[in-house]
Amino acid sequence: MAAHIDPRLLRAFVAVAEDLHFSRAAARLYVAQQALSRDVRRLERELGTELFVRTTRQVTLTPDGDRLLPHARRVLAAQDDLLAAFASGQARPLLVDLNSPGLVTGRRVLHRARELAPDCELMARYESGLTGAAAELLAGRLDASFGRFAGLDPALRSGLEQQPVRYEPMAVVLPEDHPLAALPQVPLAALAGETVYAGAGNPRTLEWTDLARRLFDGRGIRLAPPLPLAVGDEEFERIMAKTRHPVLAVVDFPAMPRTVRRPLVDPVPLSPVSLVWRKGLVHPGLDALRRATTELARTQGWLRRPGRAWVSTADADVMDAPG
Template identity: 75%
Template structure:
């Protein structure tokens, strides 16, 4: 005879209720913005902990067992009580959301939509420039949420964070207006052979970006430019670029800069994987709104579509398919 645990994880109850109400694992997973595999694991874990079978599954339908029906009202009461408790202490403190750099559209659009979903909450934008630095701030409790390349973080750091894939951002190259490639509508990756391309080398806040560039350039005769002074603001960016003359690797939504042109990279189209990232265990209605907003935009804008000629490291592709 199994022993019922003293406490049941509320996430497991929430997963159970979603399946009980939808009677469909795929729809329940979409409703919770989780992978179906993760949802199935939660249900199986709850069944093990309670020592009962909650669902009758077949290839075509899902139904509640007698124990499943008995659990439904209890699960609802527990979750309602938890929501009341959280609401009583919430007085929702501001949620601090890192957008990396001003003008980058993905994070800005997700934050804007989240603010529409929960207008009563304060979601405050920050600009920490780089997920590596932002992740350290998140784990230290000085920041709540950020965006960036999750696979570029150290495994020990990733283990303490939650993430939700948001977008595959096509990459672009920013060139001086008189650069030999500036007249092209798009720059084939092979045309960058022999160039020294700036990709944040030496910036301790953004090693995940430099690593992505190194993987892209490997074996293609493209060098990563030596570290340059960190340029903050349009005027400083223009001045440093005019001095170094190095093309700059960026994403397609990078804001326009004076004296430069941005050209998409093709053959292949390199993709920068962007995830929404937060501290594991964080509970805040603002985070729920951000996750919902990210899911809505990813679906509406087809942000998670991988083009046939797209390039992305295998490790990144795997991580983007598995999320909290």
């Protein structure tokens, strides 16, 4: 038997034991039913026993499930008391990195989390990219961030956890007089021969540059060489206007002067976004972020892939991995 049981697994077990219905229990916990079932199965494996009898018509507790239930409730009550003791009145703010002020996905998750946990202080930070934020997360100077988890160095990933949020359709930002600017959508093949900027040289956004390399490989699209690191929107816009390189972006990328943003198609390339936090972090604000992530991913269809889409194999492995 496992020497340590994750309280999340016990919470999943108690929810199902009380509802005797997996879908209702999943809704109560703001998680997908598939994820809840995985947690229950994992708990059964770790305890070495079956906790539920499942049929097409009903779910019932086994004798071992009955035996576990009061113990699980006591453990969770103790955990809730512990969290309440440190959260009531004196909970420190949860520092949430949104990468850039203009990006939509992380901001929507943060705003919904604030609605779900109005007594928590969730404070936004802007660290430019997930690679830059990861070191801050591990050092405890940030609590959560958003970005492409598969693009992080394995040494960084080993100290972090993630929850998939969204597959963001990608786009290209073009000078308004660029020949491709007249198109409502830009086929990837139309970028052949172009030099496209994707953050090369920025040490904070290595995961984004790596995604661009994977996307451009074999398509005749050149990655723009490293540029001076621009700090702030004004400097970034000045450098882009000077080089006139198209810029790889996502469809919600904020507007820049004298440019147009066009979605990429044939296929639609997808940029994977995860909520990322430090392993072992316990905070009611993180719980709210995870609930908001689950809710928005479900209601907005953020994790659905278009029929003709491109996702790198490394990213699909991370985004589809059991949670």
